[in-house]
């Protein structure tokens with residue numbers, strides 16, 4: 001298997017509850033259970049956070065179409081922003097890995113990416129497309145041990161969390177990163193929260209607001225850009241979507257798991 005081994009995943013996944021433990025391997029094997037040393041003594045991710053929601057249902061039900069729409073998207077400028085901060089052979093967590101496009105990119109660059117996503121069908125596609133390890137889990141409550149990763153990538157995934165959950169999720173992400181590790185996040189610029197006609201829930205952020213949230217969650221903002229994506233519509237027209245792209249660094253003395261609220 002390319003990337004991390006199952007043993008590495010077991011080591012990383014100290015909070016992975018058994019019922020949701022799952023890893024896809026590039027040779028087609030699927031492991032249903034990762035034996036984790038600490039998961040029995042910790043609170044598992046329960047039905048509240050893994051339960052049905054319309055966003056998840058969309059990514060499960062439309063996985064093939066979503067994969068085809070996004071697996072070849074060129075994110076060169078965002079990859080460059082992130083990769084400038086990576087050490088050779090970095091262990092990278094791709095939060096909401098979708099098609100596996102970015103797992104493939106980072107592995108090609110000599111890194112060791114692991115994808116986490118709550119859509120089981122997309123995880124399978126991502127594992128096959130990238131040849132990298134993927135883990136079923138919820139980015140609201142990342143199931144990894146403290147300082148497991150050298151870097152985190154979250155393109156268009158944290159935007160699906162409600163505003164009320166983002167601070168806690170970011171503090172958990174900070175805790176599973178080494179001090180000084182970079183986090184790239186791509187979010188939609190705007191105001192409020194909405195559920196679109198496909199059932200996808202999105203939270204929009206103002207640039208200052210997003211900077212403040214990162215700073216309150218133990219990250220130092222290194223770079224923040226606003227970009228306009230021109231997305232082609234079925235009728236031949238275009239939709240303009242403003243994005244925030246941020247690169248933030250975990251501050252040293254990051255709150256460890258033991259300091260996080262249960």
Ligand SMILES: C[S@@+](CC[C@H](N)C(=O)[O-])C[C@H]1O[C@@H](n2cnc3c(N)ncnc32)[C@H](O)[C@@H]1O
Nearest residue numbers: 059096097098117118119138139155156157160
């Ligand atoms: C807009 S897609 C982006 C996918 C990929 N990062 C990309 O840039 O193409 C959002 C992804 O995040 C996943 N996702 C959304 N909310 C999640 C959650 N709470 N836990 C785990 N995955 C989540 C979805 O299943 C989907 O794959």
